[in-house]
Amino acid sequence: MQVCRTDALARLVRSEIVQRIWALLLVAAGLAGTSAQAQVPTRTISTHGVRITVPDGWRRAGPLSYCSDPRQVLAISRRSDGAVILVLETREGSFPARSTFRLSPRPSRFEGCCGQPTGPGYQFTFRERGREFYAYVFSKDRAAAHGAVAILNTLRVS
Numbered sequence: 001m002q003v004c005r006t007d008a009l010a011r012l013v014r015s016e017i018v019q020r021i022w023a024l025l026l027v028a029a030g031l032a033g034t035s036a037q038a039q040v041p042t043r044t045i046s047t048h049g050v051r052i053t054v055p056d057g058w059r060r061a062g063p064l065s066y067c068s069d070p071r072q073v074l075a076i077s078r079r080s081d082g083a084v085i086l087v088l089e090t091r092e093g094s095f096p097a098r099s100t101f102r103l104s105p106r107p108s109r110f111e112g113c114c115g116q117p118t119g120p121g122y123q124f125t126f127r128e129r130g131r132e133f134y135a136y137v138f139s140k141d142r143a144a145a146h147g148a149v150a151i152l153n154t155l156r157v158s
Contacts, residue, residue, distance in 0.1 A: 042055050042056075055151070059078075061075035064117060084121075084138040086116065086138070097127050103145055108123060117138045119138060122136065124136075
């Protein structure tokens with residue numbers, strides 16, 4: 001036997017269902033917009049006309065290179081895994097315009113000229129705002145290198 005509802009009751013039931021669906025959608029959208037990375041505390045390190053945003057655990061590394069050209073403009077490291085980001089500026093070069101940094105399939109082995117770190121790492125060359133840069137990511141662990149490259153992508157040049 002089928003039960004008939006009045007039009008007013010049917011509108012009320014539909015209205016409550018629609019409200020519940022909207023509430024669930026809003027909650028789901030709020031959860032989807034929350035990422036673990038967004039909640040990680042960050043800070044900005046600025047020096048020599050460049051700035052970079054780093055999560056907790058990354059610190060200034062001090063001088064890693066004593067060359068005058070290319071000269072060190074930024075060095076940061078994370079003690080937990082030994083990852084290092086080193087940015088050098090040169091007066092010579094004809095580097096490509098900056099794009100998003102991505103890891104190559106395999107790290108290169110660097111010799112460490114002018115006191116720079118040696119070992120496995122990744123090199124990037126780029127031009128931004130009329131300035132020419134080398135950027136290096138040193139890490140024995142590929143996952144840590146990916147994290148370092150994500151940080152390097154926050155680099156801004158003034």
